[in-house]
Amino acid sequence: MSSTQYDQRPGLAPQAPSSRGRESQEMIPGPVIELERVSVCLGGRSILQEVSFSISPGEFIAVLGPNGAGKSTLLKVLLGLVRPSAGSVRLFGQAPRRGNQLIGYAPQHRTLEGALSLRARDLVGFGLDGHRWGPGWFVSGGRRRQATIEEALAEVDARQLADMPVAHLSGGEQQRLLIAQALLSQPRLLLLDEPLSNLDISHEQEIIALIARLCRTRGMTVLLVSHDVNPLLPVIDRVLYLARGHAAIGKPEQVITSATLSALYGAPVEVVEALGRLFVVGVDI
Protein backbone atom coordinates (compact mmCIF):
# COMPACT_ATOMS: atom_id res chain seq x y z
CA MET A 1 0.00 0.00 0.00
CA SER A 2 1.16 3.47 -0.71
CA SER A 3 -0.32 6.83 -0.01
CA THR A 4 -0.08 10.34 -1.29
CA GLN A 5 -0.61 13.03 1.25
CA TYR A 6 -1.75 16.61 1.04
CA ASP A 7 -2.12 19.06 3.79
CA GLN A 8 -4.43 22.00 3.78
CA ARG A 9 -3.34 25.24 5.28
CA PRO A 10 -5.85 26.89 7.54
CA GLY A 11 -5.22 30.36 6.09
CA LEU A 12 -6.12 29.40 2.51
CA ALA A 13 -8.34 32.03 0.98
CA PRO A 14 -10.07 30.54 -2.06
CA GLN A 15 -11.03 33.81 -3.70
CA ALA A 16 -7.57 35.37 -3.56
CA PRO A 17 -5.96 33.69 -6.59
CA SER A 18 -8.89 34.20 -8.95
CA SER A 19 -8.72 37.96 -8.67
CA ARG A 20 -5.56 38.18 -10.73
CA GLY A 21 -4.66 37.49 -14.33
CA ARG A 22 -7.38 39.82 -15.58
CA GLU A 23 -5.03 42.07 -17.47
CA SER A 24 -3.45 39.25 -19.46
CA GLN A 25 -6.83 37.76 -20.18
CA GLU A 26 -7.61 40.90 -22.11
CA MET A 27 -4.31 40.76 -23.97
CA ILE A 28 -4.72 37.20 -25.25
CA PRO A 29 -8.32 36.19 -25.73
CA GLY A 30 -9.27 32.56 -25.29
CA PRO A 31 -7.49 29.81 -23.36
CA VAL A 32 -3.71 29.43 -23.32
CA ILE A 33 -3.91 25.64 -23.39
CA GLU A 34 -6.77 23.62 -24.77
CA LEU A 35 -6.75 19.81 -24.87
CA GLU A 36 -9.62 17.89 -26.39
CA ARG A 37 -9.80 14.12 -25.95
CA VAL A 38 -6.03 13.80 -26.15
CA SER A 39 -4.51 10.33 -25.98
CA VAL A 40 -0.79 9.58 -25.87
CA CYS A 41 0.92 6.24 -26.42
CA LEU A 42 4.63 5.78 -25.80
CA GLY A 43 6.30 2.53 -26.79
CA GLY A 44 2.95 0.77 -27.09
CA ARG A 45 1.93 1.86 -23.60
CA SER A 46 -1.04 4.14 -23.16
CA ILE A 47 0.02 7.15 -21.07
CA LEU A 48 -2.93 9.55 -21.44
CA GLN A 49 -6.47 8.59 -22.47
CA GLU A 50 -8.92 11.14 -23.83
CA VAL A 51 -7.73 13.93 -21.59
CA SER A 52 -9.58 17.23 -21.98
CA PHE A 53 -9.07 20.51 -20.16
CA SER A 54 -8.44 24.15 -20.83
CA ILE A 55 -6.33 26.68 -18.99
CA SER A 56 -6.77 30.46 -19.03
CA PRO A 57 -4.10 33.13 -19.23
CA GLY A 58 -2.37 33.94 -15.95
CA GLU A 59 -3.47 30.78 -14.15
CA PHE A 60 -1.11 29.02 -11.75
CA ILE A 61 -1.77 25.28 -12.06
CA ALA A 62 -0.24 22.49 -10.00
CA VAL A 63 0.05 19.25 -11.97
CA LEU A 64 -0.24 16.35 -9.53
CA GLY A 65 -0.48 12.60 -9.64
CA PRO A 66 1.42 9.40 -8.89
CA ASN A 67 4.68 8.46 -10.60
CA GLY A 68 4.16 7.40 -14.20
CA ALA A 69 0.80 9.14 -14.48
CA GLY A 70 2.04 11.11 -17.47
CA LYS A 71 2.84 14.47 -15.88
CA SER A 72 6.15 14.94 -17.70
CA THR A 73 4.68 13.47 -20.87
CA LEU A 74 1.93 16.08 -20.76
CA LEU A 75 4.57 18.84 -20.69
CA LYS A 76 6.37 17.22 -23.62
CA VAL A 77 3.12 17.18 -25.58
CA LEU A 78 2.77 20.92 -24.97
CA LEU A 79 6.39 21.45 -26.06
CA GLY A 80 5.78 19.58 -29.30
CA LEU A 81 8.30 16.87 -28.33
CA VAL A 82 5.69 14.11 -28.06
CA ARG A 83 2.91 13.77 -30.60
CA PRO A 84 -0.48 12.65 -29.29
CA SER A 85 -1.98 9.56 -30.91
CA ALA A 86 -5.44 11.14 -30.90
CA GLY A 87 -7.20 14.36 -29.99
CA SER A 88 -6.36 18.01 -30.48
CA VAL A 89 -3.93 20.22 -28.59
CA ARG A 90 -4.04 23.99 -28.99
CA LEU A 91 -1.56 26.42 -27.46
CA PHE A 92 -2.43 30.07 -27.90
CA GLY A 93 -4.82 28.81 -30.56
CA GLN A 94 -2.10 26.98 -32.50
CA ALA A 95 -0.80 23.43 -32.73
CA PRO A 96 2.22 22.68 -30.51
CA ARG A 97 5.61 23.03 -32.16
CA ARG A 98 9.22 22.70 -31.09
CA GLY A 99 11.07 25.87 -30.23
CA ASN A 100 7.90 27.83 -29.46
CA GLN A 101 9.21 31.08 -28.00
CA LEU A 102 5.98 31.58 -26.07
CA ILE A 103 6.85 28.65 -23.80
CA GLY A 104 9.53 28.59 -21.13
CA TYR A 105 10.55 25.13 -19.90
CA ALA A 106 12.64 23.83 -17.02
CA PRO A 107 12.90 20.02 -16.96
CA GLN A 108 13.43 17.78 -13.96
CA HIS A 109 16.62 18.36 -12.06
CA ARG A 110 19.61 16.49 -13.36
CA THR A 111 23.34 17.00 -13.13
CA LEU A 112 24.55 18.97 -16.10
CA GLU A 113 27.42 17.33 -17.92
CA GLY A 114 30.76 19.02 -17.50
CA ALA A 115 29.03 21.79 -15.62
CA LEU A 116 32.24 22.73 -13.85
CA SER A 117 33.38 24.96 -16.69
CA LEU A 118 30.08 26.79 -17.05
CA ARG A 119 29.20 29.90 -15.11
CA ALA A 120 25.69 30.78 -14.07
CA ARG A 121 25.57 33.59 -16.62
CA ASP A 122 26.60 31.21 -19.41
CA LEU A 123 23.83 28.79 -18.49
CA VAL A 124 21.21 31.54 -18.33
CA GLY A 125 22.50 32.98 -21.62
CA PHE A 126 21.49 29.79 -23.45
CA GLY A 127 17.93 30.97 -23.01
CA LEU A 128 18.71 34.13 -24.94
CA ASP A 129 20.50 32.85 -28.03
CA GLY A 130 21.58 29.24 -27.44
CA HIS A 131 19.38 28.09 -30.30
CA ARG A 132 20.77 30.58 -32.83
CA TRP A 133 23.39 29.57 -35.38
CA GLY A 134 26.82 31.12 -35.46
CA PRO A 135 29.48 31.73 -32.83
CA GLY A 136 27.43 34.48 -31.18
CA TRP A 137 28.84 35.58 -27.91
CA PHE A 138 32.48 35.13 -28.50
CA VAL A 139 32.12 37.46 -31.42
CA SER A 140 29.50 39.84 -30.03
CA GLY A 141 29.30 38.96 -26.36
CA GLY A 142 28.66 42.63 -25.77
CA ARG A 143 27.54 44.58 -22.76
CA ARG A 144 23.88 44.56 -23.76
CA ARG A 145 23.71 40.78 -23.80
CA GLN A 146 25.29 40.60 -20.34
CA ALA A 147 22.91 43.28 -19.08
CA THR A 148 19.92 41.28 -20.31
CA ILE A 149 21.27 38.17 -18.59
CA GLU A 150 21.88 40.03 -15.36
CA GLU A 151 18.35 41.41 -15.49
CA ALA A 152 16.99 37.87 -15.75
CA LEU A 153 19.23 36.78 -12.88
CA ALA A 154 17.99 39.70 -10.80
CA GLU A 155 14.40 38.71 -11.50
CA VAL A 156 15.03 35.37 -9.78
CA ASP A 157 17.13 36.96 -7.02
CA ALA A 158 20.29 35.29 -8.24
CA ARG A 159 22.35 38.19 -9.52
CA GLN A 160 25.12 37.48 -7.02
CA LEU A 161 25.55 34.02 -8.53
CA ALA A 162 26.35 35.31 -12.04
CA ASP A 163 30.01 34.30 -12.08
CA MET A 164 29.79 31.12 -10.02
CA PRO A 165 30.47 27.74 -11.64
CA VAL A 166 27.09 26.05 -12.04
CA ALA A 167 28.37 22.80 -10.53
CA HIS A 168 29.07 24.55 -7.23
CA LEU A 169 25.50 25.76 -6.79
CA SER A 170 22.82 24.09 -4.71
CA GLY A 171 19.66 22.55 -6.13
CA GLY A 172 17.61 25.64 -5.31
CA GLU A 173 20.15 27.96 -6.89
CA GLN A 174 20.31 25.86 -10.05
CA GLN A 175 16.52 25.88 -10.16
CA ARG A 176 16.56 29.67 -10.11
CA LEU A 177 19.02 29.71 -13.00
CA LEU A 178 16.80 27.41 -15.07
CA ILE A 179 13.84 29.68 -14.42
CA ALA A 180 15.88 32.76 -15.37
CA GLN A 181 16.98 30.96 -18.53
CA ALA A 182 13.38 30.12 -19.38
CA LEU A 183 12.29 33.74 -18.85
CA LEU A 184 14.70 35.12 -21.43
CA SER A 185 12.48 34.27 -24.38
CA GLN A 186 9.70 36.32 -22.71
CA PRO A 187 7.36 33.33 -22.48
CA ARG A 188 3.61 33.56 -21.89
CA LEU A 189 3.55 30.03 -20.50
CA LEU A 190 6.03 28.52 -18.04
CA LEU A 191 6.30 24.73 -17.74
CA LEU A 192 8.19 23.55 -14.66
CA ASP A 193 8.81 19.84 -14.15
CA GLU A 194 9.34 18.99 -10.46
CA PRO A 195 11.10 22.25 -9.56
CA LEU A 196 10.62 21.47 -5.88
CA SER A 197 12.31 18.08 -5.78
CA ASN A 198 15.78 18.19 -4.21
CA LEU A 199 14.91 21.28 -2.18
CA ASP A 200 14.72 21.65 1.55
CA ILE A 201 11.68 23.36 3.06
CA SER A 202 13.03 26.90 3.22
CA HIS A 203 14.34 26.80 -0.35
CA GLU A 204 11.06 25.25 -1.44
CA GLN A 205 9.17 28.21 0.02
CA GLU A 206 11.51 30.67 -1.70
CA ILE A 207 11.10 29.04 -5.12
CA ILE A 208 7.30 28.88 -4.75
CA ALA A 209 7.14 32.56 -3.77
CA LEU A 210 9.36 33.41 -6.72
CA ILE A 211 7.23 31.48 -9.23
CA ALA A 212 4.01 32.94 -7.82
CA ARG A 213 5.47 36.43 -8.12
CA LEU A 214 6.52 35.86 -11.75
CA CYS A 215 3.10 34.44 -12.54
CA ARG A 216 1.41 37.51 -11.10
CA THR A 217 3.71 40.30 -12.29
CA ARG A 218 4.12 38.93 -15.80
CA GLY A 219 0.57 37.66 -16.14
CA MET A 220 2.23 34.40 -17.18
CA THR A 221 0.47 31.04 -17.10
CA VAL A 222 2.37 28.48 -15.01
CA LEU A 223 2.11 24.69 -15.02
CA LEU A 224 4.13 23.28 -12.15
CA VAL A 225 4.56 19.52 -11.81
CA SER A 226 4.89 18.43 -8.20
CA HIS A 227 4.49 15.27 -6.14
CA ASP A 228 3.30 17.34 -3.20
CA VAL A 229 0.57 19.97 -3.27
CA ASN A 230 1.00 21.07 0.37
CA PRO A 231 3.36 23.97 -0.05
CA LEU A 232 1.57 25.14 -3.21
CA LEU A 233 -1.94 25.46 -1.80
CA PRO A 234 -1.66 29.16 -0.85
CA VAL A 235 -0.60 30.25 -4.33
CA ILE A 236 -2.22 28.02 -6.96
CA ASP A 237 -5.49 28.69 -8.77
CA ARG A 238 -6.32 25.12 -9.74
CA VAL A 239 -4.87 21.62 -9.69
CA LEU A 240 -4.64 19.21 -12.62
CA TYR A 241 -4.63 15.73 -11.15
CA LEU A 242 -3.48 12.88 -13.42
CA ALA A 243 -3.97 9.21 -12.60
CA ARG A 244 -4.35 6.06 -14.70
CA GLY A 245 -4.20 8.16 -17.86
CA HIS A 246 -7.16 10.28 -16.82
CA ALA A 247 -7.26 13.88 -15.61
CA ALA A 248 -9.33 15.92 -13.19
CA ILE A 249 -9.01 19.70 -13.04
CA GLY A 250 -10.47 22.17 -10.59
CA LYS A 251 -9.90 24.04 -7.38
CA PRO A 252 -7.93 22.00 -4.84
CA GLU A 253 -10.93 21.67 -2.53
CA GLN A 254 -12.98 20.26 -5.43
CA VAL A 255 -10.40 17.84 -6.81
CA ILE A 256 -8.67 16.57 -3.70
CA THR A 257 -11.76 14.87 -2.28
CA SER A 258 -12.56 11.22 -1.67
CA ALA A 259 -15.23 11.20 -4.40
CA THR A 260 -13.20 12.85 -7.18
CA LEU A 261 -9.99 10.93 -6.54
CA SER A 262 -11.84 7.59 -6.20
CA ALA A 263 -13.44 8.19 -9.59
CA LEU A 264 -10.07 9.18 -11.06
CA TYR A 265 -8.17 6.18 -9.69
CA GLY A 266 -11.07 3.83 -10.30
CA ALA A 267 -10.55 2.48 -6.80
CA PRO A 268 -11.63 3.56 -3.33
CA VAL A 269 -9.51 6.50 -2.19
CA GLU A 270 -10.00 8.31 1.07
CA VAL A 271 -9.03 11.91 1.76
CA VAL A 272 -8.48 12.14 5.50
CA GLU A 273 -7.83 15.23 7.56
CA ALA A 274 -5.42 14.74 10.40
CA LEU A 275 -3.00 16.98 12.25
CA GLY A 276 -4.37 19.90 10.25
CA ARG A 277 -3.40 18.20 7.01
CA LEU A 278 -5.16 16.29 4.28
CA PHE A 279 -3.94 12.78 3.62
CA VAL A 280 -4.88 10.86 0.50
CA VAL A 281 -4.95 7.20 1.41
CA GLY A 282 -5.78 4.29 -0.85
CA VAL A 283 -4.79 0.93 -2.27
CA ASP A 284 -2.29 0.96 -5.13
CA ILE A 285 -2.08 4.70 -5.47
Added chain:
Amino acid sequence: MINLLSYPFIQNAFLAGTCIAIVAAVTGYFLLLRGLTFAGHALPNIGFAGAAGAVLLGLDPLLGLLAFTIGAAIGIGLLGRNLRERDLAIGILMTFALALGLLFLSLYSGYAERVYSILFGTILGISRLDVLLSFGISLLILGSILLLFRPLLFSSFDPEIAEARGVPVRLLAVVFLMLVALAIAIAVQIVGALLVFTLLVGPAATAGRLALRPGAVILLAIVLGLLYTWLGILLAILSGTIPVSFFIAFLSFIVYLPARLIAPRWQRRQQQPGSRPVASEGLSQQASAR
Protein backbone atom coordinates in the same frame (compact mmCIF):
# COMPACT_ATOMS: atom_id res chain seq x y z
CA MET B 1 66.86 26.15 -34.24
CA ILE B 2 66.43 28.52 -37.17
CA ASN B 3 68.56 26.20 -39.26
CA LEU B 4 66.27 23.33 -38.41
CA LEU B 5 63.21 25.25 -39.59
CA SER B 6 64.72 25.65 -43.03
CA TYR B 7 64.30 21.95 -43.74
CA PRO B 8 61.07 21.45 -45.70
CA PHE B 9 60.13 18.26 -43.83
CA ILE B 10 60.36 20.09 -40.52
CA GLN B 11 58.32 22.99 -41.87
CA ASN B 12 55.71 20.52 -43.05
CA ALA B 13 55.62 18.86 -39.64
CA PHE B 14 55.09 22.18 -37.86
CA LEU B 15 52.40 23.36 -40.28
CA ALA B 16 50.38 20.15 -40.26
CA GLY B 17 50.91 19.74 -36.52
CA THR B 18 49.56 23.24 -35.94
CA CYS B 19 46.40 22.54 -37.94
CA ILE B 20 45.78 19.28 -36.14
CA ALA B 21 46.51 20.64 -32.67
CA ILE B 22 43.91 23.39 -33.09
CA VAL B 23 41.23 21.18 -34.61
CA ALA B 24 41.76 18.39 -32.09
CA ALA B 25 41.57 20.78 -29.13
CA VAL B 26 38.30 22.34 -30.30
CA THR B 27 36.55 19.09 -31.20
CA GLY B 28 37.98 17.44 -28.08
CA TYR B 29 36.33 20.07 -25.89
CA PHE B 30 32.91 19.18 -27.25
CA LEU B 31 33.67 15.46 -27.02
CA LEU B 32 34.37 15.93 -23.31
CA LEU B 33 31.22 18.00 -22.79
CA ARG B 34 29.06 15.43 -24.53
CA GLY B 35 30.51 12.52 -22.57
CA LEU B 36 31.88 11.09 -25.80
CA THR B 37 35.51 10.58 -24.84
CA PHE B 38 35.19 6.85 -25.37
CA ALA B 39 34.02 7.53 -28.91
CA GLY B 40 37.14 9.68 -29.28
CA HIS B 41 39.19 6.61 -28.38
CA ALA B 42 37.17 4.24 -30.54
CA LEU B 43 37.00 6.27 -33.76
CA PRO B 44 40.75 6.24 -34.50
CA ASN B 45 40.87 2.50 -33.89
CA ILE B 46 37.94 2.01 -36.22
CA GLY B 47 39.73 4.27 -38.70
CA PHE B 48 42.79 2.07 -38.44
CA ALA B 49 40.77 -0.88 -39.73
CA GLY B 50 39.59 1.22 -42.66
CA ALA B 51 43.12 2.32 -43.46
CA ALA B 52 44.38 -1.26 -43.29
CA GLY B 53 41.59 -2.31 -45.64
CA ALA B 54 42.52 0.45 -48.08
CA VAL B 55 46.17 -0.59 -47.99
CA LEU B 56 45.09 -4.17 -48.71
CA LEU B 57 43.09 -2.98 -51.73
CA GLY B 58 45.97 -0.81 -52.90
CA LEU B 59 44.09 2.43 -52.21
CA ASP B 60 45.13 5.56 -50.33
CA PRO B 61 44.84 4.74 -46.61
CA LEU B 62 43.17 8.12 -46.09
CA LEU B 63 40.15 6.94 -48.09
CA GLY B 64 39.70 3.88 -45.89
CA LEU B 65 40.22 6.02 -42.79
CA LEU B 66 37.56 8.49 -43.85
CA ALA B 67 35.06 5.83 -44.89
CA PHE B 68 35.32 3.95 -41.60
CA THR B 69 35.49 6.91 -39.21
CA ILE B 70 32.61 8.76 -40.86
CA GLY B 71 30.49 5.62 -41.07
CA ALA B 72 31.11 4.88 -37.39
CA ALA B 73 30.49 8.53 -36.46
CA ILE B 74 27.03 8.45 -38.03
CA GLY B 75 26.28 5.21 -36.23
CA ILE B 76 27.44 6.54 -32.86
CA GLY B 77 25.58 9.80 -33.39
CA LEU B 78 22.35 7.91 -33.90
CA LEU B 79 22.85 5.76 -30.80
CA GLY B 80 21.24 8.37 -28.59
CA ARG B 81 21.92 9.70 -25.16
CA ASN B 82 21.91 6.76 -22.80
CA LEU B 83 25.57 6.88 -21.81
CA ARG B 84 26.09 3.33 -20.59
CA GLU B 85 24.34 1.65 -23.48
CA ARG B 86 26.04 3.93 -25.96
CA ASP B 87 29.53 3.17 -24.67
CA LEU B 88 28.80 -0.54 -24.73
CA ALA B 89 27.72 -0.32 -28.37
CA ILE B 90 30.78 1.78 -29.22
CA GLY B 91 33.04 -0.77 -27.56
CA ILE B 92 31.56 -3.65 -29.50
CA LEU B 93 31.78 -1.69 -32.73
CA MET B 94 35.40 -0.80 -32.00
CA THR B 95 36.52 -4.34 -31.24
CA PHE B 96 34.76 -5.55 -34.38
CA ALA B 97 36.64 -2.92 -36.40
CA LEU B 98 39.93 -3.90 -34.76
CA ALA B 99 39.24 -7.53 -35.65
CA LEU B 100 38.63 -6.47 -39.24
CA GLY B 101 41.90 -4.53 -39.14
CA LEU B 102 43.69 -7.64 -37.92
CA LEU B 103 42.11 -9.66 -40.73
CA PHE B 104 43.19 -7.12 -43.34
CA LEU B 105 46.71 -7.12 -41.95
CA SER B 106 46.97 -10.89 -42.05
CA LEU B 107 45.79 -10.89 -45.66
CA TYR B 108 48.23 -8.15 -46.60
CA SER B 109 51.61 -9.40 -47.63
CA GLY B 110 53.20 -6.11 -48.56
CA TYR B 111 55.49 -3.75 -46.78
CA ALA B 112 54.41 -3.40 -43.14
CA GLU B 113 55.66 0.16 -42.78
CA ARG B 114 52.50 1.65 -44.26
CA VAL B 115 50.42 0.00 -41.57
CA TYR B 116 52.94 0.90 -38.88
CA SER B 117 52.70 4.56 -39.92
CA ILE B 118 48.91 4.50 -39.54
CA LEU B 119 49.27 3.28 -35.99
CA PHE B 120 52.02 5.63 -34.91
CA GLY B 121 52.00 8.48 -37.41
CA THR B 122 54.65 9.93 -39.67
CA ILE B 123 54.68 13.58 -38.85
CA LEU B 124 58.27 13.98 -39.98
CA GLY B 125 57.59 12.24 -43.24
CA ILE B 126 54.65 14.10 -44.70
CA SER B 127 54.53 15.97 -47.99
CA ARG B 128 53.51 19.54 -48.77
CA LEU B 129 50.35 18.07 -50.30
CA ASP B 130 49.49 16.43 -46.96
CA VAL B 131 49.96 19.79 -45.30
CA LEU B 132 47.60 21.48 -47.73
CA LEU B 133 45.05 18.73 -47.24
CA SER B 134 45.27 19.04 -43.45
CA PHE B 135 44.93 22.79 -43.75
CA GLY B 136 41.86 22.56 -45.99
CA ILE B 137 40.08 20.00 -43.84
CA SER B 138 40.95 21.92 -40.68
CA LEU B 139 39.40 25.07 -42.12
CA LEU B 140 36.28 23.11 -43.04
CA ILE B 141 35.99 21.68 -39.50
CA LEU B 142 36.64 24.98 -37.72
CA GLY B 143 34.25 26.84 -40.03
CA SER B 144 31.52 24.29 -39.38
CA ILE B 145 32.01 24.42 -35.63
CA LEU B 146 31.90 28.22 -35.72
CA LEU B 147 28.61 28.03 -37.60
CA LEU B 148 27.16 25.44 -35.20
CA PHE B 149 28.77 26.93 -32.12
CA ARG B 150 25.87 28.13 -29.99
CA PRO B 151 23.40 25.28 -30.59
CA LEU B 152 26.25 22.77 -30.30
CA LEU B 153 27.32 24.21 -26.95
CA PHE B 154 23.72 24.47 -25.71
CA SER B 155 22.86 20.91 -26.69
CA SER B 156 26.15 19.60 -25.27
CA PHE B 157 25.38 21.03 -21.85
CA ASP B 158 21.63 20.55 -21.82
CA PRO B 159 20.17 18.49 -24.67
CA GLU B 160 16.74 18.37 -23.06
CA ILE B 161 16.12 22.12 -22.92
CA ALA B 162 17.92 22.64 -26.22
CA GLU B 163 15.53 20.22 -27.90
CA ALA B 164 12.53 22.02 -26.41
CA ARG B 165 13.93 25.30 -27.68
CA GLY B 166 13.93 23.90 -31.22
CA VAL B 167 17.60 22.90 -31.57
CA PRO B 168 17.86 19.84 -33.88
CA VAL B 169 19.72 17.84 -31.24
CA ARG B 170 19.96 14.51 -33.07
CA LEU B 171 21.13 16.06 -36.31
CA LEU B 172 23.74 18.13 -34.48
CA ALA B 173 25.04 15.01 -32.73
CA VAL B 174 25.59 13.26 -36.07
CA VAL B 175 27.09 16.29 -37.82
CA PHE B 176 29.42 16.95 -34.90
CA LEU B 177 30.69 13.35 -34.86
CA MET B 178 31.28 13.53 -38.61
CA LEU B 179 33.47 16.57 -37.98
CA VAL B 180 35.31 14.61 -35.28
CA ALA B 181 35.76 11.77 -37.77
CA LEU B 182 37.31 14.19 -40.28
CA ALA B 183 39.60 15.60 -37.60
CA ILE B 184 40.67 12.11 -36.61
CA ALA B 185 41.30 11.10 -40.21
CA ILE B 186 43.81 13.90 -40.77
CA ALA B 187 45.32 13.55 -37.31
CA VAL B 188 45.91 9.81 -37.69
CA GLN B 189 48.10 10.54 -40.72
CA ILE B 190 50.35 12.54 -38.51
CA VAL B 191 50.27 11.37 -34.88
CA GLY B 192 48.91 7.87 -35.49
CA ALA B 193 45.73 6.08 -34.51
CA LEU B 194 47.00 5.04 -31.11
CA LEU B 195 47.86 8.56 -29.97
CA VAL B 196 45.16 10.74 -31.55
CA PHE B 197 43.32 10.53 -28.28
CA THR B 198 46.15 12.43 -26.60
CA LEU B 199 45.68 15.50 -28.78
CA LEU B 200 41.91 15.17 -28.86
CA VAL B 201 41.18 14.89 -25.16
CA GLY B 202 44.39 15.84 -23.33
CA PRO B 203 44.36 19.63 -23.91
CA ALA B 204 40.59 19.98 -23.38
CA ALA B 205 40.66 17.87 -20.21
CA THR B 206 43.43 19.98 -18.70
CA ALA B 207 41.86 23.26 -19.82
CA GLY B 208 38.50 22.21 -18.37
CA ARG B 209 40.18 21.90 -14.99
CA LEU B 210 41.71 25.36 -15.12
CA ALA B 211 39.32 27.70 -16.93
CA LEU B 212 35.81 28.52 -15.83
CA ARG B 213 33.93 29.48 -18.97
CA PRO B 214 33.48 27.73 -22.30
CA GLY B 215 35.32 30.32 -24.42
CA ALA B 216 38.30 30.31 -22.06
CA VAL B 217 38.43 26.50 -21.91
CA ILE B 218 38.54 26.28 -25.71
CA LEU B 219 41.26 28.93 -26.04
CA LEU B 220 43.37 27.34 -23.31
CA ALA B 221 42.90 23.91 -24.92
CA ILE B 222 44.17 25.30 -28.23
CA VAL B 223 47.20 26.87 -26.54
CA LEU B 224 48.02 23.60 -24.74
CA GLY B 225 47.52 21.54 -27.90
CA LEU B 226 49.88 23.80 -29.85
CA LEU B 227 52.42 23.70 -27.02
CA TYR B 228 52.43 19.90 -26.84
CA THR B 229 52.70 19.57 -30.61
CA TRP B 230 55.41 22.15 -31.20
CA LEU B 231 57.49 21.02 -28.25
CA GLY B 232 56.91 17.39 -29.22
CA ILE B 233 58.20 17.95 -32.74
CA LEU B 234 61.17 19.94 -31.49
CA LEU B 235 62.15 17.36 -28.88
CA ALA B 236 61.79 14.53 -31.37
CA ILE B 237 64.09 16.29 -33.83
CA LEU B 238 66.63 17.05 -31.13
CA SER B 239 66.54 13.52 -29.75
CA GLY B 240 66.97 12.05 -33.21
CA THR B 241 65.40 8.66 -32.60
CA ILE B 242 62.41 9.10 -30.24
CA PRO B 243 59.10 9.60 -32.13
CA VAL B 244 57.05 12.81 -31.94
CA SER B 245 53.90 11.14 -30.68
CA PHE B 246 55.73 9.88 -27.60
CA PHE B 247 56.67 13.43 -26.61
CA ILE B 248 53.17 14.76 -27.30
CA ALA B 249 51.56 12.10 -25.12
CA PHE B 250 54.24 12.59 -22.46
CA LEU B 251 53.77 16.37 -22.31
CA SER B 252 49.99 15.98 -22.23
CA PHE B 253 50.27 13.64 -19.28
CA ILE B 254 52.71 15.67 -17.19
CA VAL B 255 50.64 18.84 -17.62
CA TYR B 256 47.33 17.11 -16.88
CA LEU B 257 48.60 15.57 -13.66
CA PRO B 258 49.28 18.77 -11.67
CA ALA B 259 46.21 20.46 -13.20
CA ARG B 260 44.10 17.58 -11.94
CA LEU B 261 45.62 17.77 -8.47
CA ILE B 262 45.60 21.55 -8.07
CA ALA B 263 42.39 22.50 -9.89
CA PRO B 264 39.79 21.60 -7.22
CA ARG B 265 41.50 23.82 -4.65
CA TRP B 266 41.96 26.60 -7.18
CA GLN B 267 38.36 26.52 -8.29
CA ARG B 268 37.05 26.52 -4.75
CA ARG B 269 38.93 29.75 -4.16
CA GLN B 270 37.01 31.31 -7.04
CA GLN B 271 33.82 30.74 -5.16
CA GLN B 272 32.34 33.48 -3.07
CA PRO B 273 31.40 32.66 0.51
CA GLY B 274 27.83 32.11 1.61
CA SER B 275 26.73 29.98 -1.32
CA ARG B 276 27.74 26.48 -0.31
CA PRO B 277 25.59 23.68 -1.60
CA VAL B 278 23.11 22.54 1.01
CA ALA B 279 24.14 19.12 2.23
CA SER B 280 20.92 17.93 3.80
CA GLU B 281 18.59 18.96 1.01
CA GLY B 282 15.29 17.20 0.74
CA LEU B 283 15.52 15.29 3.99
CA SER B 284 12.79 17.10 5.89
CA GLN B 285 10.55 17.22 2.85
CA GLN B 286 10.92 13.51 2.17
CA ALA B 287 9.94 12.80 5.74
CA SER B 288 6.68 14.70 5.48
CA ALA B 289 5.72 13.50 2.02
CA ARG B 290 6.05 9.77 2.46
